[in-house]
Amino acid sequence: MYETTYHRASSVDDAAAAFAKGKDSKFLAGGQTLLPVMKQRLAAPSDVIDLSKIKDMIGIVPTNNGIEIKGATTHYDVAESSDVQKAIPGLAYLASVIGDPAVRYRGTIGGSLANNDPAADYPAAVLALNATVKTNKRTIPADDFFKGLFATALEDGEIITAVSFPVTAKSGYAKFRNPASRFALTAVFVARSPSGEVRVAAAGASQSGVMRVGAIESALTTNWSASALDNVKVSASGMLSDIHGTADYRANLVRVMAQRAVIAAG
């Protein structure tokens, strides 16, 4: 690890100010992505600004039309929250299958979304649930937030303060783990809004990061059942291909995981 200066921010404003002061600042939340990268000398921030102790950034708040998860809330807290389990069971389940217990105790929703690893779990939920990402500057709808592999709409120094999830009629998540990393080799989140709108998002599949799956959305809009997807074709073109999963295998997984997510959603 290269030398760096650590700041523990006491508020969002404090964090933003500290960030602006540093030459090459980075926010730190759970550190589950940033710290390993720093330890391998692949990142050398001059200043590290810790968001994880900011009171306003921790917690889960039921709202009029859904649920709001503050930006530095850990995966563990989301998985264990009875509010989330009740309102959006698919989301609580998703948080419970991220990494391992140590990762879940520290890793945060804001860190995961800001990082936007193509194999991460949260982006699929945020996209399928049509959530809104709240920052210290604005609100960003899910459809505008994810910009490809490890890229988001966030500007330099912008802090995810919360993510707001609208109420949902049905939600389900099915993850096929990469056998080595246990990230998503391919995972699918299915959601149906109270008005019947179906949104389906797949993680770990596409070369351009988390994606919505139109063919599956339309099949499920007509018929919300696993069997409705029996003959849906998911194209392998544009899919990731690596030693763990070829493109055609991932295309198959998108369909099969979508079926299992529908079954999980009930």
Place this chain on the structure above:
Amino acid sequence: MGVEGIGASVVRKEDRRFITGKGRYVDDVKLVGMTYAHFIRSPHAHAKVKGIDSSAALKMPGVVAVLTGQQIVDDKVGNLICGWAITSKDGSPMKMGAWPAMAPETVRFVGQAVAVVIADTKNLAKDAAEAVVVDYEELPAVADVRSAIKPGAVQLHPEAPGNIIYDWHIGDEAATKDAFSKAANVVTLELTNNRLVPNAMEPRAAVADYDAAEEHYTLWTTSQNPHVARLVLSAFYNIAPEHKLRVIAPDVGGGFGSKIYIYPEEMVALWASKKVGRPVKWTGDRSEAFLTDAHGRDHISKAEMAFDKDNKILGLRVKTHANFGAYMSLFSSAVPTYLYATLLSGQYVIPAIYAEVVAVYTNTTPVDAYRGAGRPEASYLLERMMETAARQLKVDPAELRKTNFITQFPYQTPVIMAYDIGNFHASIDAAMKAIDYAGFPARKAKAKADGKLRGIGLSCYIEACGIAPSKAVGSLGAGVGLWESAEIRVNPVGTIEVLTGTHSHGQGHETAFAQIISERLGVPISQVSIVHGDTDKVQFGMGTYGSRSIAVGGAAIVKAMEKVEAKAKKIAAHALEASESDIVIENGEFKVTGTDKSIALPMVALAAYTAHNLPDGMEPGLKETAFYDPTNFTFPAGAYICELEVDPGTGKTSFVNFVAADDFGRLINPMIVEGQVHGGLAQGIGQALLEGVVYDGTGQLVTASFMDYSMPRADDLPSFKLSHTTTLCPGNPLGVKGCGEAGAIGASAAVINAITDAIGNNKLEMPATPDRVWHAIHG
């Protein structure tokens, strides 16, 4: 059996220190004035080193030195050696390319060191390493055997034309040809034995300390065999003479073979400690372990088996290409020859066998022995062959095996080995019963109704442990003897120290060896301590690998004990005024049979050391040494059966059951044996389902971290059902055979046989990832 004697599942004495963080590993050693080494490693699989500019680095704060490959050559440090000479078919010796500890001219695999930075702290050494500029001229690379042996392929070493190290054979070619000409059926099989990274929990490390006043070196190192390290460092690498070099292998966190070898980093640390005049520490990180710890396996084989009309095996023909990586590691040459092809008879009567092995250089990490070393490759090939044959011949795979089992012992195979004893029917029957083999078709049908593909797979392995005798291995090319030594010191107060030349790095010797003493003397194991891993303390020994510690090292302990007991009985008889032949040892007492006269061990020991009243002419003291050279290998064997389900939608396998019936001879501590089997099975299953090294076409290691190299985790594994069928080994005084590698040797074939049974397609390579299995199902 006493409560702590042979056969008791005593809790491991060493675990208190391990599980409370009190183990003392190499990286825990801290010396005054210690410096830290960081190696500069090649990012290319094949390149010329045209220049190294360390001027900027040398100006940085805290930098003590930057040492290069050229300096190590200039100082006449010897090249790395290979300790087993193999002769090709045509009578020519193996073709070994030079391997300097740091490359002065040419790098041949990604991660090979070209220079080392020595600095006051680890971080400063890393900073300075980034400032060293190495000028490489990239060369074309070959990363796999098939490309390496193509005509016109880039050549790695001028000594080895065509990148071929040797082209060796064993068995009777003519007799095998004849057997095939009489065959009613011939079964063929092509397969790959995937390359593995050992991944011991503790990475390799070294602390080297040169004492200029005494001209003496001390090396703390993560070694499975510190005496061999000392021998090689002095006799071949010319760094320090043996009497001026102390090698200490303290607590070591796993080895699996990868810590047998004396690696460049340990050599360089030792050499550098004299050069810089301060102690040097190097602790490898996980990335370095992936790149530089000797890898395991990596065979491509073609096999054919001939059967008569009654399904009796007539002959076996095997051709194997073994990938050695860029250099010949210490025992690499023996692994695909005498540790592999000699096991190709398996548990079967095979009248004629002919095997050819071609050893090939590639621009990859060197390959050497890894848990099982050659025997997993043999067992995997043979047991997949038996399953393939059963399907082709349309007979039950268990029946086909039983039809061909060896039942008469001793049995001389056509490939050197003389099996001393075994009962293969007993182990397969026990395994079949444990898994309810007969009930499988009904379970398969039920699984099918649930949309799952269920399969069952067998693997009947035999292996050879305690590689020996020294005379025989010497005649086959080994550069060392393979005996073991023990010294037993009974202290004046009757406590006992056992010095062994084996090394424990997770095996539990401190407990199991103490149990042997407890059994013989009737003393609690708390009275016994096991000393190992320090060349200044222990007489010469050969270390731990090939499941040799109990079969060879344990036998040496028994031999030394016999001497101690003989002397102690004389002392006791003298003290009790009895005849020596009337003395028996019970519960720590020396008794005169049939009387109530006795003397306790501490009193005998005290008498030996006070020497006030010893029999005439007896030397004082109670301390004996024995060197034990076995008469043969030992032959653990067993039957594993795996039942699993495949999810046709994803290709993912889930275990239903995994049973193991092993014959390890006498068990000293069944709990430790169980742990060894669990670990071995985990590694065998890991190879079958998860682990596999991948290089890209340019020789870059793709699976260079745990993000891509899939290690088995607890939830990847079933709850094993273990049992034992025992035939006592007639070749050693304990009747033991060794259990350290069996699981890794037998498990992978059982798993793959079960998957191919489930999916109805035999074309499947390891690791059988969900992707591969799904493609095997769906094309």
